[in-house]
Amino acid sequence: MLRNSVFRTVHSATKLHVTSSVRHYSRRALTTMAAFPDLRMETMVQTTTKHGMDVIHDPLLSKGTAFSLSERERLGIRGLVPPRTQEMDKQLQRIIRNLRECRTPLEKFVFMTALQDRNETLYYRLLIDNLEELSQIIYTPTVGEACQRFHSIYRRSRGMYFSSLDRGQMAAMVHNWPHDQVDVIVVTDGSRVLGLGDLGANGMQIPIGKLSLYVAGGGIRPTSILPVVLDVGTNNEELLNDPLYLGMGHRRLEGDEYYSFVDEWVHAIQNRYPNALIQFEDFQSKHAYNLLNKYKDKVCCFNDDIQSTSAVALAGVLASLKARGQTFENLSDERIICVGAGSAGVGVCEGIIDCMVEQGKVKSREEAYSRIWMLDQHGLIGNSNLGSEQTSNGERAELDERQVCYEKKDMKDRMSLEEVVKAVKPTVILGLSGAPGVFTEGAIRAMADGVEKPVVFPLSNPTRQSECTAEQAFEWTDGRAIFASGSPFKDVEYKGQIRKVNQLNNSNSFPGLGLAITTSRATRVTSKMFMETAVTIANMATEDQLKQGILFPGMGELRRVSKEVATRVCEVAYEQGLARAQLPQGSSLKDVIEDSMWNPEYVPTIRIDGHM
Numbered sequence: 001m002l003r004n005s006v007f008r009t010v011h012s013a014t015k016l017h018v019t020s021s022v023r024h025y026s027r028r029a030l031t032t033m034a035a036f037p038d039l040r041m042e043t044m045v046q047t048t049t050k051h052g053m054d055v056i057h058d059p060l061l062s063k064g065t066a067f068s069l070s071e072r073e074r075l076g077i078r079g080l081v082p083p084r085t086q087e088m089d090k091q092l093q094r095i096i097r098n099l100r101e102c103r104t105p106l107e108k109f110v111f112m113t114a115l116q117d118r119n120e121t122l123y124y125r126l127l128i129d130n131l132e133e134l135s136q137i138i139y140t141p142t143v144g145e146a147c148q149r150f151h152s153i154y155r156r157s158r159g160m161y162f163s164s165l166d167r168g169q170m171a172a173m174v175h176n177w178p179h180d181q182v183d184v185i186v187v188t189d190g191s192r193v194l195g196l197g198d199l200g201a202n203g204m205q206i207p208i209g210k211l212s213l214y215v216a217g218g219g220i221r222p223t224s225i226l227p228v229v230l231d232v233g234t235n236n237e238e239l240l241n242d243p244l245y246l247g248m249g250h251r252r253l254e255g256d257e258y259y260s261f262v263d264e265w266v267h268a269i270q271n272r273y274p275n276a277l278i279q280f281e282d283f284q285s286k287h288a289y290n291l292l293n294k295y296k297d298k299v300c301c302f303n304d305d306i307q308s309t310s311a312v313a314l315a316g317v318l319a320s321l322k323a324r325g326q327t328f329e330n331l332s333d334e335r336i337i338c339v340g341a342g343s344a345g346v347g348v349c350e351g352i353i354d355c356m357v358e359q360g361k362v363k364s365r366e367e368a369y370s371r372i373w374m375l376d377q378h379g380l381i382g383n384s385n386l387g388s389e390q391t392s393n394g395e396r397a398e399l400d401e402r403q404v405c406y407e408k409k410d411m412k413d414r415m416s417l418e419e420v421v422k423a424v425k426p427t428v429i430l431g432l433s434g435a436p437g438v439f440t441e442g443a444i445r446a447m448a449d450g451v452e453k454p455v456v457f458p459l460s461n462p463t464r465q466s467e468c469t470a471e472q473a474f475e476w477t478d479g480r481a482i483f484a485s486g487s488p489f490k491d492v493e494y495k496g497q498i499r500k501v502n503q504l505n506n507s508n509s510f511p512g513l514g515l516a517i518t519t520s521r522a523t524r525v526t527s528k529m530f531m532e533t534a535v536t537i538a539n540m541a542t543e544d545q546l547k548q549g550i551l552f553p554g555m556g557e558l559r560r561v562s563k564e565v566a567t568r569v570c571e572v573a574y575e576q577g578l579a580r581a582q583l584p585q586g587s588s589l590k591d592v593i594e595d596s597m598w599n600p601e602y603v604p605t606i607r608i609d610g611h612m
């Protein structure tokens with residue numbers, strides 16, 4: 001099935017009419033279908049029971065200076081804002097001018113947070129109109145610094161915290177959240193924040209940043225998102241010793257205590273928001289896979305670092321094949337080195353293996369594993385019976401069942417990256433280690449000796465954790481690299497010519513996925529959805545862009561990417577019998593997706609009686 005659908009270049013979906021496609025959806029899906037909410041009607045006015053200052057201080061209601069005279073009358077705010085009504089364009093002028101005066105990225109971050117806390121409509125308008133620039137503030141790389149400094153820059157609460165004090169209380173606590181409809185939840189335990197390690201409750205900025213991209217890129221409504229930190233403690237000594245730290249001051253819960261804590265939270269959330277999509281984010285490897293395996297078939301959830309990263313990395317490799325004049329079917333001929341054997345590294349490689357197997361050009365899964373060489377902090381996962389290089393990184397813990405699959409029986413254990421490159425002559429090198437600079441000059445130059453167009457993807461975040469810089473990649477490959485990084489780099493001028501860089505981040509995947517799940521009311525997230533996401537993104541660059549080394553649209557086009565991804569994932573949800581929304585008749589799926597995207601604009605505010 002997948003073999004046929006994955007490798008076509010143009011999805012039939014874009015031509016499909018919903019009326020005809022609904023007909024072949026499974027009986028189960030049809031019998032459980034709910035009416036599709038008419039979001040266009042919902043967004044024509046906003047209603048509130050609030051009055052006076054409560055309206056002005058509610059960021060979801062506030063329009064700042066843009067309230068009309070009649071609204072000021074209706075809402076009891078006449079005289080509480082400056083007299084001249086200024087529309088959004090003027091507000092944006094003022095905001096942009098003030099933003100430009102911030103001296104550092106962190107100052108910009110604090111400025112953006114303050115705007116979000118005052119007026120979310122304006123915040124999202126600004127973000128959408130300047131996604132390329134401002135995603136670097138509210139998301140990687142600046143969000144990393146904001147997490148490290150969370151307890152210093154903290155101003156106002158956003159999201160929910162569930163801590164070790166709350167055991168036994170979570171089912172009641174979830175009702176403290178003020179919104180009855182929640183579509184997407186991003187939850188972290190702060191144990192591996194980007195490549196910055198354990199940041200405990202400071203990790204809250206990650207769910208907030210990811211959810212801002214769900215709204216700005218995926219058109220999810222700001223009232224239906226929920227950022228969550230599970231504060232199970234931290235092992236970060238610096239934070240534990242900092243009197244300003246805002247999280248629990250004990251070491252991390254482990255074992256059964258940890259899993260029962262998470263379980264209580266999942267049940268509490270399911271109880272109040274049974275339809276919400278849960279995104280597990282930045283959980284350390286030892287828990288990431290366990291939690292995913294425990295919940296993926298019971299709850300509508302996924303792990304972003306494992307699954308979304310896998311989709312975008314596969315998209316990058318597939319698009320790079322086209323950029324090298326080959327086709328997707330050449331994937332099984334690739335020789336891939338992956339530096340990093342954690343949840344992201346293993347997740348990404350599993351996605352590539354799945355795709356090779358689906359293509360049917362390898363005889364077995366084992367043969368597919370033979371195309372990928374995996375290194376961790378000790379070096380190559382090789383055969384210790386053939387000898388072992390010593391590294392200064394201490395003893396390697398036992399490999400887990402997923403890592404063992406990549407063991408190379410014919411190569412010495414713990415070989416260095418440069419040795420592996422010389423032995424293997426890779427076509428692609430992936431960095432998911434969080435270790436800055438591990439793509440050494442020797443390794444990348446050796447790679448460039450073996451192939452015409454080396455594919456160099458240092459994917460670790462934030463920028464300073466990157467395995468190499470864009471400049472280094474082009475310098476060491478005589479300008480021949482096809483380059484993508486997790487955090488943004490500027491295009492590089494190499495010998496008078498511009499070399500293009502790509503940002504390969506899971507943000508290309510999750511907003512579109514969330515839009516599809518919300519629109520179709522799908523009950524589960526499946527691996528096919530991620531595979532199709534990869535293919536969709538891999539097909540987005542034009543021939544001309546591919547020639548220049550551009551693999552897919554950049555962050556500035558996230559809304560367009562999300563729409564494409566959502567359309568395809570929505571189709572998959574119906575094909576797999578997982579969707580529950582009955583889509584409106586007579587329009588194309590793409591139009592339905594487009595219409596369901598929230599757009600930040602001011603609509604008339606009407607006061608209603610709370611007792612009605």
Ligand SMILES: NC(=O)C1=CN([C@@H]2O[C@H](COP(=O)(O)OP(=O)(O)OC[C@H]3O[C@@H](n4cnc5c(N)ncnc54)[C@H](O)[C@@H]3O)[C@@H](O)[C@H]2O)C=CC1
Nearest residue numbers: 194195285341342343344376377433434460461486505506
């Ligand atoms: N671009 C993107 O969209 C994404 C990027 N990432 C990045 O991937 C990185 C890793 O994430 P996880 O796998 O969750 O972390 P993890 O902690 O589970 O795994 C890190 C892996 O890197 C290895 N490693 C550490 N130092 C090394 C060194 N010097 N040489 C070789 N290997 C080394 C470790 O042994 C471990 O296998 C992070 O920096 C994260 O920001 C993660 C998800 C998405």
Ligand SMILES: CC(=O)C(=O)O
Nearest residue numbers: 194195305461505506
């Ligand atoms: C991008 C992301 O999810 C990470 O670096 O963890």
Ligand SMILES: [Mg+2]
Nearest residue numbers: 194281282305
């Ligand atoms: Mg992450």
